[in-house]
Amino acid sequence: MTLDWGALALTAQLATITTVILLALATPLAWWLARSNRSWVGWIETVVALPLVLPPTVIGFYLLVLLAPESSVGAWWYATTGESLLFSFEGLVLASLIYSLPFAVQPLQTAFGSVNNNLLEAATTLGASFPDRFLRIVLPLSRRGYLTAAVLTFAHTVGEFGIVLMIGGNIPGETRVASIALYESVETLEYGSAHQMALALLGFSFLVLLFVYVSNRVWAPKSEGGL
């Protein structure tokens, strides 16, 4: 009746990988959403936001269908790696990328949208190309957005349960993440383990949110000189 460290480690691994990949993917998407004024941007925003409102079981169901070895994606993966995406760690990563997408995109989109275009114009006239402007002006001015996106993505990935249950199952060391371990403890009436895991997740969530809110205050934007 000890804390399931394996499940916690797997959870941390899943959340870290998901966060890193999602920040990389969300950066161009969020930039485009923040800067484009095409009329169909609203459609893309809607799709990105869907995981916020859909019951996890809906996403879980579609992923179950999509990742099954009979489907094209599942079959391609099986042919390439010799393993099934369902009930695998890789499948969990893929699912996490989808259901945590809005938590990465939306803070970045807000951050990019609030970077004053005048500053980018000034940088351009000083000879800065687009990648240069992005790295030296946009990224530093969006650091709060990145912090929020990273923490929310990480925490939301840690907190997901329904989808993981549907497509990951409960394989120790492969798909048995913290929320699943807690669920199983309760199912098997091991309330001692359940208490430990629940407390661990509660403490983690509290600390994460505390970090976000406190650092957001510390990093509060100074009035942008000259603007």
Add this chain to the structure above:
Amino acid sequence: MVSLTMSVKLARDYFRLSIDETVPLAGTLGILGPSGAGKTTLLRLLAGLDCPDDGRIAVGTTTWFDGEQGVYCPPHKRGVGHVFQDARLFPHLSVAGNLRFAEQRRGGRRPLDLDISGMLGLVPLMHRMPHTLSGGERQRVALGRTLLNAPEFLLLDEPFSAIDGEHRLEILSLMRDMIAATGLPTIVVSHNLSELSYLADRLWVLRAGQMVAQGPVADVMNRLDLQEVSAQADAGSVLQATVRDHDLHYQLTRLVCAGEMLTVAGAIGSRGDLMRVRVYAKDVALALTKPVDSSIRNVLPTEVRAIVQLPGTPYVDVLLGVGDTALRARITKASADDLGLETGTRAYALLKAVSVETA
């Protein structure tokens, strides 16, 4: 000499810009006009921040934009120094960081052989963040940042509008000194004629996207037919003068201007120096006979060349011929009628020494 070709057409809602000019890229060109006249748009087209609908922009043999041939050179490859009215310092970088940003992106251009930070007084500000700077300090940093980028030429967009009156003159003369020291061709945009008369050699006057007048500053300033000039509270004249001698006891300088002697306050320049003298129209009084027992030190014999009523005001602007040059005076219509002023009337222009500015 390198020339700048600016042949552009641009149409937006309620706004049309159409300019077709080729000018030598030398000295300082001032662009005057009310807001909405297209001054800022013109600068943005030059910098490459906006594109015209059609036309051609070229510097020397380099084409930056050609609508027909589909040529567009992006702003970061133009090497144009653009100082914006709202400084636009990078808020996450210190003053030193802002300056370094510009220095590192100089491209292949040679740095200006000047102590720019020293001349602009930026050294004590190096570790400050932009949000802690005053408006004047920000504008000095912005100018320094642009100059450290070693641009081919300078575009100044209303660079003084964010600075309060007290520091405006300070920044104005600092900017003029920097332009002179760097020798960079400069285009400066303003709705304020007095600012432009400090900086510019030539003026363009824009009205609703069209050029309505252009020429040497002194000529344009003496035009009575331009509302953009007449509507200015500090309309006036710019005259060329030579320093003759100094009265050190009374701290005065005597200048020769259009064959006449002009006394100005302060010991300025040295004998033989050429300088620009600015006289505001509202500071010029007129008399039909030479006044005696008056405190006025400068009494210039003139001849009325033209009189124009300023619409909706009690004033007339009078253009006075002084030798081969001219002086603008703004007096009430009542005074003009009392004196019976008309074209050809001989009158004395009265200028207090204290109201003649040298620049």
